Amino acid sequence: MKRWSLVVSLCFGTLVYLLFANVPALVPFGMAAEPWAESVLPVILFALLFVTFCKIDVRDLRLRAWHVWLEVLRLALCGLLVAAIVSAVGDHSRLVLTGVFVCVACPTAAAAAVVTEKLGGGIGSMTIFTIIDNVVTSVAVPLLLPLIERGVDVTFAQASLMVLRNVATVLVIPLLLALACRKALPRMTSAIAGVHNLAFYMWCVNLSIVTGLTVRNIVHATVSGWTMALLLLAPLGVTLALFTMGKAVGHAYGDSVSAGQALGQKNTVVGIWLALTFLDPLAALAPGAYVIWQNLVNAWQIWYKEKYGRVKW
Numbered sequence: 001m002k003r004w005s006l007v008v009s010l011c012f013g014t015l016v017y018l019l020f021a022n023v024p025a026l027v028p029f030g031m032a033a034e035p036w037a038e039s040v041l042p043v044i045l046f047a048l049l050f051v052t053f054c055k056i057d058v059r060d061l062r063l064r065a066w067h068v069w070l071e072v073l074r075l076a077l078c079g080l081l082v083a084a085i086v087s088a089v090g091d092h093s094r095l096v097l098t099g100v101f102v103c104v105a106c107p108t109a110a111a112a113a114v115v116t117e118k119l120g121g122g123i124g125s126m127t128i129f130t131i132i133d134n135v136v137t138s139v140a141v142p143l144l145l146p147l148i149e150r151g152v153d154v155t156f157a158q159a160s161l162m163v164l165r166n167v168a169t170v171l172v173i174p175l176l177l178a179l180a181c182r183k184a185l186p187r188m189t190s191a192i193a194g195v196h197n198l199a200f201y202m203w204c205v206n207l208s209i210v211t212g213l214t215v216r217n218i219v220h221a222t223v224s225g226w227t228m229a230l231l232l233l234a235p236l237g238v239t240l241a242l243f244t245m246g247k248a249v250g251h252a253y254g255d256s257v258s259a260g261q262a263l264g265q266k267n268t269v270v271g272i273w274l275a276l277t278f279l280d281p282l283a284a285l286a287p288g289a290y291v292i293w294q295n296l297v298n299a300w301q302i303w304y305k306e307k308y309g310r311v312k313w
Helices: 005-022 027-053 065-086 091-105 112-118 123-148 156-184 186-193 198-219 225-251 256-264 268-277 281-308
Strands: none
Touching (some): 005 027, 005 198, 027 112, 027 198, 065 091, 065 225, 091 123, 091 268, 091 281, 112 123, 112 198, 112 256, 112 281, 123 156, 123 256, 156 186, 198 268, 198 281, 225 256, 225 281, 256 281, 268 281
């Protein structure tokens, strides 16, 4: 179970949701717990990032060449997908392409540093890229949205601030707090950093809740079987493609693990929000499925590293 913690979390979240949604005696408890589960997500994320950032060496917080190339690559992919959506024939094709666009456009997950550490990558370089990636997203996505949905009723400033607010509260504040604690409370910080896998298991708890919410959205989706299949399977291809491209770029600079996670592990909460707020709500199924696929990839990577002592892919 320790080697397959991410898979256990995915299964646990799925089973708990199905249990509390389908057993009549448990439905009231499930309905009461759902708002609480959604509200506790950012709290757990804040805490696990603080724990992770307690281990950061300040000297690692600097820009690297692969940061730039990954951003160029992601923006190019977003541009190609926007062109494909605009020229798409048929609502179903447009919906699936929109779902793929959302998966690519959403920024790197704040928790990517946790999995990167588990795989032997650099926490500092991942943290800097995550901040850069979120800032770039806050500028690029508001410019691309009107090209996809011409009726989008939101200003550039509004959309940018929505994304940046997420970055500040979930990513920047725990980073600054951890750096301050390293300076003012070194013993406490060292004690927190010394607890093995603490942040990773906190991420597993978060993942269980996210998975339950994702399964809920899939169960209640009102799309045809073929479209549903494409919205759930297309993100698998996107997941494999992004991890592969990220690792290829990172390999050239001796940091394939961090670069692979940087491009492949996505903040799908932002993606779901983009789809629900500005695009097609049904397209939110794609980033929901992406959560499952990216964590299955990470689960296999972690299992392989713990068994053979290295990351195979």
